[in-house]
Amino acid sequence: MSGPTSIRLARRDLIFGAGAGLVVLTLPRAVLARPTLDDAIRGFTGGKALNDGRVKLDIPPLLENGNAVGVTIDVESPMTAEDHVRRIALFNEKNPQADIAIFHLGPRSGRARVSSRIRLATSQTVVAIAELTDGSFWSSRASVIVTLAACIEDLS
Amino acid sequence: MVWRKPGLAVFAIIFGGGAMAEIAGEEKKSGSGFMSRETQAMQADDTSNPGMFSVLDGERLWREPVGPAMKSCASCHGDAEVSMRGAAARHPAFDETSGKAIDLAGRIKLCRRDKQTAEPFPRGSEELLALTTYVGTQSRGMPVAPPVDERLTPSRENGKRLFEARIGQLDLSCASCHDDNWDKRLGGSPITQAHPTGYPIYRLEWQSVGSLQRRMRNCMVGVRAEPYEFGSQEFIDLEAYLNTRASGLAVETPGVRP
Amino acid sequence: MTARALINAPKTARKGDIIEIRAMIAHKMETGYRQGPNGQMIPRDIINRFVCTYGGAEIFSADLFPAVSANPFIAFSTVATESGTITFAWTGDDGQTQTATAEIAVN
Numbered sequence: 001m002s003g004p005t006s007i008r009l010a011r012r013d014l015i016f017g018a019g020a021g022l023v024v025l026t027l028p029r030a031v032l033a034r035p036t037l038d039d040a041i042r043g044f045t046g047g048k049a050l051n052d053g054r055v056k057l058d059i060p061p062l063l064e065n066g067n068a069v070g071v072t073i074d075v076e077s078p079m080t081a082e083d084h085v086r087r088i089a090l091f092n093e094k095n096p097q098a099d100i101a102i103f104h105l106g107p108r109s110g111r112a113r114v115s116s117r118i119r120l121a122t123s124q125t126v127v128a129i130a131e132l133t134d135g136s137f138w139s140s141r142a143s144v145i146v147t148l149a150a151c152i153e154d155l156s
Numbered sequence: 157m158v159w160r161k162p163g164l165a166v167f168a169i170i171f172g173g174g175a176m177a178e179i180a181g182e183e184k185k186s187g188s189g190f191m192s193r194e195t196q197a198m199q200a201d202d203t204s205n206p207g208m209f210s211v212l213d214g215e216r217l218w219r220e221p222v223g224p225a226m227k228s229c230a231s232c233h234g235d236a237e238v239s240m241r242g243a244a245a246r247h248p249a250f251d252e253t254s255g256k257a258i259d260l261a262g263r264i265k266l267c268r269r270d271k272q273t274a275e276p277f278p279r280g281s282e283e284l285l286a287l288t289t290y291v292g293t294q295s296r297g298m299p300v301a302p303p304v305d306e307r308l309t310p311s312r313e314n315g316k317r318l319f320e321a322r323i324g325q326l327d328l329s330c331a332s333c334h335d336d337n338w339d340k341r342l343g344g345s346p347i348t349q350a351h352p353t354g355y356p357i358y359r360l361e362w363q364s365v366g367s368l369q370r371r372m373r374n375c376m377v378g379v380r381a382e383p384y385e386f387g388s389q390e391f392i393d394l395e396a397y398l399n400t401r402a403s404g405l406a407v408e409t410p411g412v413r414p
Numbered sequence: 415m416t417a418r419a420l421i422n423a424p425k426t427a428r429k430g431d432i433i434e435i436r437a438m439i440a441h442k443m444e445t446g447y448r449q450g451p452n453g454q455m456i457p458r459d460i461i462n463r464f465v466c467t468y469g470g471a472e473i474f475s476a477d478l479f480p481a482v483s484a485n486p487f488i489a490f491s492t493v494a495t496e497s498g499t500i501t502f503a504w505t506g507d508d509g510q511t512q513t514a515t516a517e518i519a520v521n
Contacts, residue, residue: 060192060194062192062344063192064191064192064195064344064345064360064414065360065361065414067360067361067363067483067484068198068360068363068483068484069483070194070197070198072489092481095480095481096445096447096480097447097479097480097481099479099481100479100481100482101476101477101478101479101481101482102476102477103474103475103476103488103490104474104475104476104477105474105490106473106474108468108471108473108492108493108495109473109474109490109491109492109493110432110433110491110492110493111432111491113490113491114488114489114490115436115487115488115489115490116476116482116483116486116487116488116489117482117483117486117487118481118482118483119445119480119481119482119483120481147343147344147345148343148344148345149345149360149361149414151342151371151374151375151377151378152361152374152377152378153362153373153374153377201422202420203420203421203422203436203438204420204422204436204438204487206438206440206484206485206487208420209418209420209440209485212418213418363442363443363483363484363485364442364484
């Protein structure tokens with residue numbers, strides 16, 4: 001089995017196409033009170049018990065900027081057809097919306113490991129939850145401190 | 157989401173004493189040296205550095221024929237990886253025609269207007285940023301090498317004067333932070349030595365690529381001063397001075413900064 | 415629509431290897447919670463779905479919300495099973511899907 005594969009591509013090998021402008025098609029949204037972190041988690045688990053363990057949530061405890069926070073979630077699982085991680089969800093405590101992302105995995109994933117970059121509006125708790133094929137849910141949480149950037153733009 | 161918060165309280169830090177002035181050789185370091193491991197990693201890997209989108213846009217623009225003569229940058233300059241190597245490290249440079257210092261973005265604007273006879277891209281436009289980033293990255297890894305050219309002296313001297321002049325309601329100069337207090341923090345953020353090694357940068361705060369002038373305008377707003385206009389001589393002079401200060405540090409374009 | 419995307423995937427792998435794939439697409443991921451300079455809310459405009467297929471079968475997908483950063487970056491793994499095309503598809507709030515592909519040789 002190989003380790004994490006990381007191949008640096010020459011610039012001209014990178015996939016790149018001319019991007020046509022995307023059309024904006026959304027309606028103004030009413031500002032509604034967001035569900036609590038626990039409510040959001042219940043919505044994902046259907047109220048099933050959360051087990052501690054198996055999930056490793058890697059996120060820096062102190063952030064230079066909340067706009068792009070690297071997160072990696074690792075779940076202990078053999079990732080076989082019978083026993084694998086189906087979904088990994090990320091939720092936050094204090095953004096305007098509790099959801100961050102839901103990743104769908106399967107036996108062809110080989111390894112239950114996902115990384116992304118997320119936005120955190122302020123210092124808060126982030127929770128990662130894994131759903132396994134046996135219907136159990138496993139979780140890990142982390143507290144992060146978001147520092148304010150110095151010398152930002154005046155939007156007024 | 158409310159990503160933006162008034163950041164002024166952090167200026168309550170007292171800047172007193174400790175006039176370190178000029179930064180000595182071995183202490184001199186790029187802004188990337190002050191960043192977290194995570195942000196450094198984002199810059200270091202081309203498939204994880206969002207500034208690469210600007211590089212790729214610039215590469216496309218480099219080859220795009222425009223104007224009545226349908227000339228592209230490549231029509232005259234050929235392969236940018238060869239012809240533009242070192243160009244960013246040498247700018248601002250002296251422009252014979254205007255008799256003034258000119259920065260890299262200004263040079264690209266002029267080339268587009270005079271050589272391609274096309275409508276120049278405005279300062280701050282994605283296109284000009286993309287071309288500047290693409291040309292800039294051809295110098296990646298090369299030392300910042302301000303030209304030995306006495307005609308640049310007045311510009312550099314004025315840049316130094318502006319760098320050291322106290323401005324704004326907070327009555328701070330660039331030097332108050334970046335010469336005298338670069339080893340401290342402003343609220344949670346490390347104060348850097350203000351070496352413009354990575355520009356145009358992908359700033360996490362902006363969530364986009366932006367120019368050194370945009371970054372300086374942010375600092376000016378930070379000290380409650382009226383920012384200079386984009387493309388103003390003040391900014392060119394400041395850039396010319398900053399490049400002499402950063403001399404010898406490696407170009408990192410496209411840099412990632414918090 | 416062809417995506418402005420950066421893909422990092424191995425060009426070759428041994429059958430059975432677990433390979434890491436990284437995909438980033440240029441997109442502002444406008445949250446819908448931000449005010450513009452005029453005080454008006456800027457309408458939400460995000461990539462809300464990402465799907466990766468390998469040899470025509472879906473091997474990974476993600477539902478994304480406004481808390482995913484601008485220029486969404488996702489890294490995940492898969493088992494190298496066969497030579498072929500890995501396809502990446504990002505769908506936005508406007509219903510438009512942008513795609514990119516990478517080829518892999520498995521031996």
